Amino acid sequence: MTVDLRVEPGTQLFLLLGEFTPNPNRRDEIIRAVAVYRQPIGGRVWVRGHTCTGVCPYANAGWCWEGRVSVAAIRANLAGQR
Template structure:
């Protein structure tokens, strides 16, 4: 794993990822696009991907009761696209 240079992404940032940008399982692309309210983006990159943690439940007041109900690998380039 390599540390990747990404700026600080404030919790609550909304990001949309296309199905080809994230993996629900290590070797399988997602089947649908997703909108995530980001809690954290981890800066350890592996195979061009970073872990993103966030919410896909109630956005204003998350109803999952955790710091994130969605945690998956996302293409680093897709995260950078949101920051551009």
């Protein structure tokens, strides 16, 4: 089953603590999406993106962060509620 999430590459997602994992900084974070996979597992989807600013230390990979993000949090961002 897939969810109807169309997140364009470069979209900034403002995510609150607890809405995404891993969260090594243990704080709210802005993630610039590279890819959002639309098959949820437990209300979350896999996202690849950037949390870094400036030069990305993982430029060869194309993203510096990969993890699971709450579908509800992504929808709130897309609806302009964040």
